[in-house]
């Protein structure tokens with residue numbers, strides 16, 4: 001059992017943001033660009049092809065970042081006819097009760113169910129559920145925090161039947177589930193929205209359903225906004241590691257700087273070639289085990305102590321009163337969740353804080369509007385327009401390859417010569 005969460009099996013995740021301990025990957029041995037999504041189609045149309053060496057180098061950088069973060073890696077067995085199997089996010093979904101095998105939409109990817117089932121069987125991890133109504137893919141599933149699930153549905157990757165089947169299973173466990181409609185051009189929810197920590201996410205507000213954005217805000221989750229160009233570059237598609245750390249692609253420079261300004265540690269592997277197939281760090285990884293959200297919170301910040309004082313001088317007891325006042329609709333406008341002692345912030349997540357968070361930076365609009373060329377007049381235009389612009393060439397990377405084996409990897413990987421762990425900068429907050 002994972003300590004601290006009753007009902008959670010040895011393998012399991014109850015949030016997108018608890019400290020990541022074990023992750024599932026798939027070696028990119030058969031990686032190719034298939035015309036299954038707008039980003040890949042645009043790159044294929046430009047005549048470009050993925051350079052297998054660059055793909056291996058980038059994958060190795062991702063592995064190094066996981067290694068640097070202390071995450072154990074496990075591997076699917078790649079099969080030659082499954083060119084997109086490397087996006088291990090989609091073929092299964094770990095839950096607090098064990099893995100669900102998804103029911104993928106595209107014939108080119110449906111065969112991924114077999115290696116995924118074999119993997120969990122070999123791991124000795126009982127499969128919790130098999131999705132078998134409509135379609136559902138892991139990239140559309142966001143386990144936001146214990147008790148709170150969001151499921152994106154475009155109708156083509158995840159459809160309403162698939163979303164509802166999964167929603168029913170979680171609802172039966174007492175969870176609140178939000179279905180998020182999304183245009184199929186954006187493929188999966190995790191292309192336009194990903195959690196960073198328990199109170200911060202990245203997302204593209206021009207694409208996301210406004211009701212979903214309001215729902216997030218109502219649950220005390222702030223959003224760092226991104227542009228269409230960044231969505232097309234898979235910049236939103238980052239992986240939370242817990243403890244205010246993420247893996248986010250090197251080319252997401254603006255967003256990474258904004259994250260660092262928020263105090264987030266960003267590990268930034270070069271993923272320029274792999275992302276041009278339509279998936280980044282989030283798509284490439286399926287967390288198998290995270291610390292339970294409560295434990296991860298307590299492990300990273302101090303345990304509740306009513307005498308402890310926050311940066312702004314409030315005692316925990318006082319901030320708890322303020323949280324209760326906030327629930328009653330009388331939030332002190334000068335107090336943001338960032339000012340609260342960590343323990344009180346957690347208390348506010350468990351006792352839902354339904355008021356939109358009070359500081360203007362809760363929605364930090366860091367994106368430039370889509371560049372003003374006429375074809376980008378609407379969000380969809382901007383997506384198409386950006387997706388068809390000439391792609392950048394892949395940059396060389398210094399990380400070397402290393403042998404992999406099935407099952408847990410305990411051998412430390414080679415030290416990358418380019419540092420991928422950058423310390424956070426705490427300057428640049430946009431909060432007035």
Ligand SMILES: NC(=[NH2+])NCCC[C@H](N)C(=O)O
Pocket residue numbers: 036037040084087089090109138139140187188190191277278279280282283
């Ligand atoms: N979780 C994700 N967003 N996965 C991206 C998968 C991309 C892959 N090229 C596909 O079209 O299926």
